[in-house]
Amino acid sequence: MTYIAKPGLHHPTLPKNALCYTRRDYEGKVSTLCAGCGHDSISAAIIQACWELAIEPHRLAKLSGIGCSSKTPDYFLGNSHGFNTVHGRMPSVLTGANLANRELLYLGVSGDGDSASIGIGQFVHAIRRGVNMVYIVENNGVYGLTKGQFSATADQGSVSKRGVVNTDNPIDMVGLALQLGASFVARSFSGDKQQLVPLIKAAIAHRGAAFIDVISPCVAFNNHAGSTKSYDYVREHNEAVNRLDVISAREAIGVDYAEGELAEVRQHDGSVLRLRKLHADYDPGDRIAAMNYVHAHQVRGEIVTGLLYLDPDPHDLHEHLNTVATPFNALGAEALCPGAATLEQINASLR
Amino acid sequence: MTLPSTRASRPGLQAVNDFVVKFANVNGSGSASANELFAKAILRMGVPVSPRNIFPSNIQGLPTWYEVRVNERGWLGRRGGVDLMVAMNPQTWDADVAEIEPGGYLFYDSTRPLPPSKFREDVAVIGMPITELCNAAYGDARQRQLFKNIIYVGALAELLGIDGAVLETLLGEQYRSKPKLIDANREALRMGRDYAREHLRQPFGLRVRRADNVGDRIFIDGNSAAALGCVYGGATVCAWYPITPSSSLAEAFQKYCARYRVDKASGRNLYAVVQAEDEIASIGMVIGAGWNGARAFTATSGPGISLMTEFIGLAYFAEIPATIIDVQRGGPSTGMPTRTQQADILACAYASHGDTKHVLLFPEDPHECFEFAAQALDLADRLQTPIFLMSDLDIGMNQRLCAPFAWDDTRAYDRGKVMTREELEAGKPFGRYLDVDGDGIPYRTYPGTHPTRGSFFTRGTTRDAYARYSEKGADYVDNMQRLLRKFETAKTLVPPPLLRRASRPTALGAIFFGSTSPAMAEAIDALEGAGVHLDTLRIRAFPFADSVAEFIAAHERVFVVEQNRDGQLRSLLVNEFGIDPARLVPILHYDGTPITARFIARAIGEQAGTRAPAAPAAAEAHVP
Ligand SMILES: Cc1ncc(C[n+]2csc(CCOP(=O)(O)OP(=O)(O)O)c2C)c(N)n1
Ligand code: SF4
Ligand SMILES: [Mg+2]
Numbered sequence: 001m002t003y004i005a006k007p008g009l010h011h012p013t014l015p016k017n018a019l020c021y022t023r024r025d026y027e028g029k030v031s032t033l034c035a036g037c038g039h040d041s042i043s044a045a046i047i048q049a050c051w052e053l054a055i056e057p058h059r060l061a062k063l064s065g066i067g068c069s070s071k072t073p074d075y076f077l078g079n080s081h082g083f084n085t086v087h088g089r090m091p092s093v094l095t096g097a098n099l100a101n102r103e104l105l106y107l108g109v110s111g112d113g114d115s116a117s118i119g120i121g122q123f124v125h126a127i128r129r130g131v132n133m134v135y136i137v138e139n140n141g142v143y144g145l146t147k148g149q150f151s152a153t154a155d156q157g158s159v160s161k162r163g164v165v166n167t168d169n170p171i172d173m174v175g176l177a178l179q180l181g182a183s184f185v186a187r188s189f190s191g192d193k194q195q196l197v198p199l200i201k202a203a204i205a206h207r208g209a210a211f212i213d214v215i216s217p218c219v220a221f222n223n224h225a226g227s228t229k230s231y232d233y234v235r236e237h238n239e240a241v242n243r244l245d246v247i248s249a250r251e252a253i254g255v256d257y258a259e260g261e262l263a264e265v266r267q268h269d270g271s272v273l274r275l276r277k278l279h280a281d282y283d284p285g286d287r288i289a290a291m292n293y294v295h296a297h298q299v300r301g302e303i304v305t306g307l308l309y310l311d312p313d314p315h316d317l318h319e320h321l322n323t324v325a326t327p328f329n330a331l332g333a334e335a336l337c338p339g340a341a342t343l344e345q346i347n348a349s350l351r
Numbered sequence: 352m353t354l355p356s357t358r359a360s361r362p363g364l365q366a367v368n369d370f371v372v373k374f375a376n377v378n379g380s381g382s383a384s385a386n387e388l389f390a391k392a393i394l395r396m397g398v399p400v401s402p403r404n405i406f407p408s409n410i411q412g413l414p415t416w417y418e419v420r421v422n423e424r425g426w427l428g429r430r431g432g433v434d435l436m437v438a439m440n441p442q443t444w445d446a447d448v449a450e451i452e453p454g455g456y457l458f459y460d461s462t463r464p465l466p467p468s469k470f471r472e473d474v475a476v477i478g479m480p481i482t483e484l485c486n487a488a489y490g491d492a493r494q495r496q497l498f499k500n501i502i503y504v505g506a507l508a509e510l511l512g513i514d515g516a517v518l519e520t521l522l523g524e525q526y527r528s529k530p531k532l533i534d535a536n537r538e539a540l541r542m543g544r545d546y547a548r549e550h551l552r553q554p555f556g557l558r559v560r561r562a563d564n565v566g567d568r569i570f571i572d573g574n575s576a577a578a579l580g581c582v583y584g585g586a587t588v589c590a591w592y593p594i595t596p597s598s599s600l601a602e603a604f605q606k607y608c609a610r611y612r613v614d615k616a617s618g619r620n621l622y623a624v625v626q627a628e629d630e631i632a633s634i635g636m637v638i639g640a641g642w643n644g645a646r647a648f649t650a651t652s653g654p655g656i657s658l659m660t661e662f663i664g665l666a667y668f669a670e671i672p673a674t675i676i677d678v679q680r681g682g683p684s685t686g687m688p689t690r691t692q693q694a695d696i697l698a699c700a701y702a703s704h705g706d707t708k709h710v711l712l713f714p715e716d717p718h719e720c721f722e723f724a725a726q727a728l729d730l731a732d733r734l735q736t737p738i739f740l741m742s743d744l745d746i747g748m749n750q751r752l753c754a755p756f757a758w759d760d761t762r763a764y765d766r767g768k769v770m771t772r773e774e775l776e777a778g779k780p781f782g783r784y785l786d787v788d789g790d791g792i793p794y795r796t797y798p799g800t801h802p803t804r805g806s807f808f809t810r811g812t813t814r815d816a817y818a819r820y821s822e823k824g825a826d827y828v829d830n831m832q833r834l835l836r837k838f839e840t841a842k843t844l845v846p847p848p849l850l851r852r853a854s855r856p857t858a859l860g861a862i863f864f865g866s867t868s869p870a871m872a873e874a875i876d877a878l879e880g881a882g883v884h885l886d887t888l889r890i891r892a893f894p895f896a897d898s899v900a901e902f903i904a905a906h907e908r909v910f911v912v913e914q915n916r917d918g919q920l921r922s923l924l925v926n927e928f929g930i931d932p933a934r935l936v937p938i939l940h941y942d943g944t945p946i947t948a949r950f951i952a953r954a955i956g957e958q959a960g961t962r963a964p965a966a967p968a969a970a971e972a973h974v975p
Pocket of ligand 2: 033034036037039062068069140144145217218219220221301
């Protein structure tokens with residue numbers, strides 16, 4: 001069997017969201033990834049986030065490149081259209097899809113090899129264009145699918161399973177995204193669902209290029225001592241700067257809150273992000289400061305996680321191109337074809 | 352000005368409405384608009400012209416030529432040879448002078464004296480001190496340069512008998528928004544005319560005479576025409592990366608859209624043009640948009656096609672509509688980036704790894720660029736696959752006289768087999784890769800159509816008929832076989848080849864395509880005159896219709912005329928039909944200049960065992 005159908009049983013007691021869907025309705029095929037792979041946890045977080053937000057599954061399109069991480073869109077949101085493109089080129093396909101129908105939500109899922117190695121050009125340009133999307137990199141520092149070679153995010157000095165030391169400098173996707181003008185930048189850890197789910201929800205609610213770098217250990221090839229992307233290493237070096245709660249526009253505001261310093265940000269769609277600061281000195285509204293902070297900590301071997309930057313009023317590619325509100329794929333000849341009479345005028349001007 | 356202005360040692364060529372003028376200029380000197388004015392004026396006098404730019408890969412300084420074929424009968428291909436050389440570029444003087452037909456004319460700027468060795472005995476020389484005149488008339492250096500061009504146009508108009516009023520009307524049209532420039536240009540034109548009238552009084556045998564042979568035809572370049580075809584055909588997304596000779600296509604699309612595709616009520620755009628970071632991203636965006644139900648295209652040239660090939664394979668295998676316009680140039684590599692060729696035929700027909708075959712359309716002129724661009728968008732949707740519009744630099748970047756564009760307002764876009772929400776709701780079964788109708792074309796759904804039905808996962812890996820991941824050989828083979836059936840269906844949808852029978856039965860045939868068309872028509876006419884009769888077939892698409900094989904079978908020998916080194920169309924014919932290669936005689940022209948009627952007539956004439964026909968064949972300057 002090369003694919004595994006999932007039993008479509010519905011448990012009557014499963015909780016339902018505002019659309020009367022259970023979490024099951026957001027699931028996909030059974031994963032074929034290794035047991036314990038970080039990527040599966042991210043899929044679960046995506047399912048949870050979409051269920052909590054009561055996203056209509058068919059109004060979301062999921063796109064990916066090639067890699068273990070890029071396989072995952074088959075394993076969540078089975079009622080969404082998905083597109084497993086070619087290695088490193090998902091951003092351009094997502095951009096084109098987004099141009100064709102601005103009404104859907106676009107979720108791009110990629111790996112560190114896919115986005116930081118072969119596909120870094122496309123990643124960079126999709127971010128700087130401000131494509132309205134959620135872009136998740138499932139970052140394990142290696143090429144899982146081709147069996148453990150270093151990717152471009154592998155830290156200098158980290159050691160492969162076979163004992164090879166990586167001598168190249170790493171690319172920090174968060175630093176890149178900040179520099180390129182992403183209007184939502186976050187980092188998280190596949191092992192921290194509490195942190196990851198709200199970040200995904202906030203990113204979905206964001207209208208603009210939302211980027212999340214999720215450290216996602218590869219249990220098969222990069223989870224050993226000497227790796228800087230192993231479960232143990234990330235747990236030890238995780239520096240969460242804040243904790244997030246997302247209150248969607250339709251929910252009543254008035255959630256109980258624990259102690260701590262609170263900051264509220266209202267996004268364009270009406271959703272409210274409540275940030276509980278864990279580091280008093282961290283301000284996610286300051287892009288330059290965020291770049292400094294993240295980089296300074298990275299040099300110390302710490303992995304800064306949380307909502308790292310947010311522009312609550314961003315602009316996206318459609319605004320830049322001044323496109324009509326109607327999706328292009330719904331426009332017919334009446335709207336698009338200038339007609340025979342105009343063509344006669346054009347002919348006349350060419351004589 | 353030491354040389355006499357005329358030194359013809361034999362009577363000059365005599366021709367009315369049938370000659371070739373070539374302007375040799377320096378790139379960036381502002382000659383383009385003056386030369387175009389010259390060509391258009393003749394056209395407005397009812398005499399067909401076909402101008403061709405031969406330009407360098409450079410912004411300023413390198414040589415550039417503008418060759419104008421004037422032909423009352425309407426031959427629009429290159430003839431070969433030059434009757435009047437307007438030699439304005441000292442860098443290329445020797446080669447330019449050498450290219451003139453015996454008995455032809457050399458027009459030059461005689462301000463700086465040249466030794467007699469720089470001229471030819473058998474060419475009549477017309478010297479005009481253009482720089483001297485300009486320096487006397489203008490103080491400003493830029494004006495001196497720009498008006499030089501207009502002054503020689505004025506002088507040539509006088510010599511050739513081009514109507515001054517026509518020129519002035521054209522200037523008026525060109526500078527409608529800048530009236531000041533009209534007067535200045537008119538003045539320069541007059542200066543040229545007056546000088547010619549008073550000083551250039553030697554015999555001159557070339558004349559333009561009013562005729563009525565242009566009719567309602569239009570004059571436009573193929574890139575603009577293809578761009579307009581994309582507007583009419585309903586393209587909403589254009590993703591591109593600049594590359595000569597295709598850039599002006601995307602730019603023209605943007606220009607037409609700004610005029611015809613802005614929603615009146617909202618002031619917002621019914622189109623999106625994205626200048627991508629490279630050609631990989633361009634085709635990726637086109638595929639993304641096509642997958643999501645918008646009509647999308649990209650315009651590129653050979654190097655871009657090379658970069659796109661991985662994605663082209665995805666679109667073929669995952670069955671996603673995409674329109675790719677390849678304005679071909681000289682390859683391989685950067686090759687001859689500003690010269691023309693038909694050398695991407697195989698690269699496009701079989702683009703990408705694995706077993707792939709793609710639909711190609713071959714327009715012969717701007718009219719077909721328009722038609723086929725619009726049709727390509729329909730075919731892409733209907734066949735759910737990449738469609739290539741195979742233009743080239745000769746068609747794309749030169750203005751050509753062609754039939755006016757036509758559009759039927761009752762024509763609806765063919766969006767192909769798209770299952771709707773209503774059909775899904777009604778329970779119509781959906782399998783993304785099921786061959787329901789037996790034509791190899793499956794049904795698709797646009798993302799977002801239905802909450803619980805019709806979604807599927809698109810991938811470049813093997814899947815079964817329901818789009819589920821599969822590693823079974825049988826699933827793979829089924830799918831590849833269906834793709835072949837779909838290619839058979841494509842045969843019935845693409846523009847059929849056009850047959851032209853010789854005036855008497857013949858065992859000889861010729862196959863040609865694309866920009867070779869006008870030179871071919873003239874060559875066939877000349878060959879007929881010399882007693883060589885050929886049936887011809889102009890191929891307009893790949894996959895080839897069965898009638899192509901029948902045509903080949905019906906002739907003992909078939910010449911395949913193309914503008915590349917390896918006979919790529921011929922290879923495709925041999926490969927697809929399993930034809931004995933000996934039956935297909937390659938006639939190949941690939942030095943980067945557009946093929947000429949003389950070249951074709953002579954090459955076929957020699958092969959056919961006849962003496963080369965008298966007209967129009969003669970010495971050919973551009974034999975590869
Ligand atoms: C053009 C191309 N080159 C190479 C490959 C082989 N390949 C498949 S996945 C992969 C690396 C994936 O790494 P990453 O994106 O980090 O995903 P992971 O498996 O680690 O989740 C490579 C090199 C390919 N599919 N296409
Ligand atoms: S190889 Fe690594 S990345 Fe791939 S599924 Fe296994 S654990 Fe995950
Ligand atoms: Mg990886």
